[in-house]
Amino acid sequence: MVDTAQRPAPRSPQKSAAASATSETEKTAATPTTTAVDPSVNTGPIKIAGDPTAPRVDLEQLGRALLGTWADVRLAARKLTAQPELQRIEGQSMAEHRARVREQMQILADNGHVLRAFPTSLGGHDDHGGNIAGFEELVTADPSLQIKGGVQWGLFGAAVLHLGTQKHHDALLPDIMSLKVPGAFAMTEIGHGSDVASIGTTATYDPETEEFVIHTPFKAAWKEYLGNAANDGIAAVVFAQLITQGVNHGVHAFYTPIRDENGDFLPGIGGEDDGLKGGLNGIDNGRLHFTNVRIPRENLLNRYGDVAFDGTYTSSIGSPGRRFFTMLGTLVQGRVSLDGSAVAASALGLTIAITYAGQRRQFTAGSDTDEEVILDYQRHQRRLLPRLATTYAATFAHDEFLVKFDEVFSGKADTDDDRQDLETLAAALKPLSTWHALDTLQEAREACGGAGFIAANRLVGLRADLDVYATFEGDNNVLLQLVAKRLLTDYSKQFAKADAGALARYVVKTAADRAYNGTGLHRLTQNVVDLGSTARSVGALRETALQRELLTDRVESMIATAAGVLRPASKLPKKQAADLFNSQQNELIEAARAHGELLQWEAFTRAVDSTTDAGTKQVLTWLRDLFGLGLIEKHLSWYLINGRLSAQRAAAITAYIDRLIARIRPHAQDLVDAFGYTQDHLRAPISSGAEAERQAEARAYYRDQRASGTAPIDEKATKKHK
């Protein structure tokens, strides 16, 4: 349920404007409006909201849709993040910030907010989806808190939960949950970021003492960038190559104490502080290395592989490759929560920038006396509204992703296929949403000019903190390549029994003929031919089926083309096969991105379909069309080169996007208010209403001056007079 008492962020000056008495407009401006753009603030060339026949957004319904499946958890989390003691203080030194986040961690541990995923028997709720939904909201308080919490409970604790067995849960989880044992997740090595399978750290079993010997054989195998490693961690889950009886069984996880009760490293363990970072400086990231550190055999987290006292290795999963991916797959929640928190950060940034743009005025254009509201400039709309559409798409896609995650982790639907689909979804969506957040926060910052650069207005801090989301929990480019490989596999499965000729024919058909025979495109051509009307044929572009056809076709064709080029690879020597694959790498990653965009578009479309309020549905449809056609415009040259769109149709897309943006403009404030963040979450003076107040004061000054006849004459006017 949406708690309306918490919303909306005031779009116009309230308390302070009411307390002042400089202008008669302020009385109007001080009246909070919740369903339309305040006309006293937003006068400009495009005004549809004033039209009584124009659609109106039902903020209640839309807000609920955006909150998604775990709305109650999110609202509870937002009550928590509205509390100042959990919020970031801009400008703290690294030491102060670390200390503050450490204290905040204890608040979270004590109130149980972050423990929903743990077993009910241990005080959790076995609620995987809800846990992530609540976690993501922490980003609005301080991304450092979100990520440090993620390290403790989502990585370190989750590794014990998912890779360990009952004995580990009982012995270790209570202290991890309560934060009595802060820990590091020691997977990444300085020499092996994304290629976890190749890490250098070894855990060699010694049957004499029934111990594993954890060892760092060279500097590139130092564990690196680990939260909790520089200071707070007293244990770690260390990932290492498990070697027993002379055989390397691949990467496994080992529970390893690292510091004593005084905070000093245990014998054989060393490390360094990563020091200052580009953001997230509330987290004590650091490096660890191990010199023949002995741990008991039982410290192997043995859910997917075990070593008997005599050194015999056993596993429920025969294939080492599948075992590795299964183990890593249990840790997918990191990517899920990054996707969700990146979307939340984008929503915050746009709420700040769009609210400000609806109040700020600059340059006179259509009037001698009144400056334009900057959101009425076409360029400003082009900068912010398509990003708003993408944020909506990413919000809806994230909720579906979270539902899928919950189904797999709750056991409701956790076949191998489900797990693989979840992995692919994570690898497709996390890159898109994290890059989108950086792009959006930067555009929002620039759209607010110098005010956007002031730390108090939060855009620069959020951007700095979210920067690393693009490369941690899987580098975005590497993740997209994983998606591409999955698409190639799916594609080749379709033709597993077909001969090479059939495949070649398919590729040709996909790359050329299909464009003119597919249902959607056929319809478009017909409109042009039969009706000869630009307006009517442009209208076809907003048909859901046609957008789907165009977006799907591009993914399929790109994959089919690459598959055709790569087909000889299986018969080539390794080096040549690698070179061939490398020649397609960029295109494959672009195909994976197109796939992710299609997933977002499909989720957005389902959200539109399930909207019942007519006005809301109309506005959401425009926004979905803006997203879909924006994707087609972005990749327009592909559609033209591959004969999917004629030059005339292509030109019509850009013109139609301009029209959509003009239609959406009057609803922009509603669309950001619907995210449901209050001033307690935004905490940006520029979107508090102060700007509208300042504008009102300045305009009143000039109006009074004109009315009183005391205004100085403009020199230009004196010249004209002469």
Next chain:
Amino acid sequence: MVDTAQRPAPRSPQKSAAASATSETEKTAATPTTTAVDPSVNTGPIKIAGDPTAPRVDLEQLGRALLGTWADVRLAARKLTAQPELQRIEGQSMAEHRARVREQMQILADNGHVLRAFPTSLGGHDDHGGNIAGFEELVTADPSLQIKGGVQWGLFGAAVLHLGTQKHHDALLPDIMSLKVPGAFAMTEIGHGSDVASIGTTATYDPETEEFVIHTPFKAAWKEYLGNAANDGIAAVVFAQLITQGVNHGVHAFYTPIRDENGDFLPGIGGEDDGLKGGLNGIDNGRLHFTNVRIPRENLLNRYGDVAFDGTYTSSIGSPGRRFFTMLGTLVQGRVSLDGSAVAASALGLTIAITYAGQRRQFTAGSDTDEEVILDYQRHQRRLLPRLATTYAATFAHDEFLVKFDEVFSGKADTDDDRQDLETLAAALKPLSTWHALDTLQEAREACGGAGFIAANRLVGLRADLDVYATFEGDNNVLLQLVAKRLLTDYSKQFAKADAGALARYVVKTAADRAYNGTGLHRLTQNVVDLGSTARSVGALRETALQRELLTDRVESMIATAAGVLRPASKLPKKQAADLFNSQQNELIEAARAHGELLQWEAFTRAVDSTTDAGTKQVLTWLRDLFGLGLIEKHLSWYLINGRLSAQRAAAITAYIDRLIARIRPHAQDLVDAFGYTQDHLRAPISSGAEAERQAEARAYYRDQRASGTAPIDEKATKKHK
């Protein structure tokens, strides 16, 4: 002259590797190579450097070309910026950083490095171009130092120099130059960033006392974001509407003391500290406001407008509009230096990321044992090499811009047309280079993964500091709109005497016919038709004349189309005319960007033409082609929609870019080394050679293990065996 002793940044481990003895490869790696990629470090799928017939870059010649017209000044400045006492210390608090930059300012004032633009009679050199060239290099020491120096000498001091007259120079400049009087440049108001003509602050002349009364009439007129305002400034050049005898003569500049000897504000003056910002925290930005502050009549900087004791206003420039733009035009050096320092920051970022990418290995692909150097991945090349090409283009364009600036300011060529051209050049190039720097530093950061996020590796700090370059000294979008207006004016001048029909015919011709009749495009069509050979016709794309034709045509056509749409505006009511212009705003800004890109391309082409060494010329030509064709690829849909390129030709461009990138790859290290920055400027551990050392150690470990037969057997191998 290039000081070769200062170059190059070591591309492979030197001292530390030589001191170690873990690997036989290090002997090779420790040998510095200056003309080709070190084969021990850069093995990968694409190796042309090993081919004795492949072109080689003459680093000496290329380095000299990149240093540009004021090479000696730049080299002297780089000796200065190599000194630790002028460099940024990452992680300092805002207070510490401000204090450090304040001390560094005095070092600069004392050694005279920053005073070249001031009159020789006062100890300067009257050297405008050299002054900016030297200034820009400060960005490698600390952008805060560059910008705080820019505030003092380039804005505050330059306003006195260019807007004041001899009496002001003699009385004020010596103390400004020596830093005895630190000052603020009080132009921007919180309510009027880019629209300086509309500022609210007034300077009303009182003939009774022969004083100007400086006054802030409302909160939106507070002066904002002023460097030196929060703490250090004891005077300011205040921009205000000059009102005398009841007439407003527009914006003029007034020298105004603001603090007393104790650092307290003088009566009537107040202010606030802007506090923490997204970057540049070594500068004490703040706000100022004035309540009926009286200053002597002589404090008006009266070069372009003066007020006699009785209040009579006189000016050498009759038109208030032209007077305003002339006054602002004298302050263009801010934009010049931002352009140059943004280019320098891009060069630093790429040197770091490309050096690292040539040493770092990740994932095996073409071998069972050797991981690939990441710069050999196609995607990684696609991420970094086109940005390298753009940085070269921006470097050469900046030098031409600086020459133009010097000609205008030295009086060598300073007609009204020259000044307007300079303004347009500034408005076109500064947005492109500052956005490019942010994009490049971000991509460099991500390309270095987690290591890129560590502050010690400098990419995040540079990016944070340069962020605001996109919106200060003219918001980038506003500047591009100025360029577009200039292009529209130039365009309409061509048809000043033509009737509407002639114009319409021109537009039609431009938008359609010309594509098939222009020399370059005609030739392309011929190649396709006559020779029927894809290879030959693709080759035409690298012809200079064809690239120029395609790039020029786009700018002209976009402007012609917009001009056609806007033609009725002059006959419309103001509001409707404004709406019509607004409907074209986005497209006009894109046209301005295309114009700026063309200017960069032309400068790059001239630099290629003036290169004498054959190998260098070949590699530079590839890089110029990558830049030019990259622009065409970016805007490919425009070329397709407007019939300038066939679908086949368009597809060939992407394929040809792939080939160009593969050719440039072996020269990537040379191309960044040629920028000439040493480790003293880079100061990033990841590009120090440490990575190559670490890789060598790890590879030696595994090689020794394999040789000795002690390597554990891979589980997969045991399964295959069975």
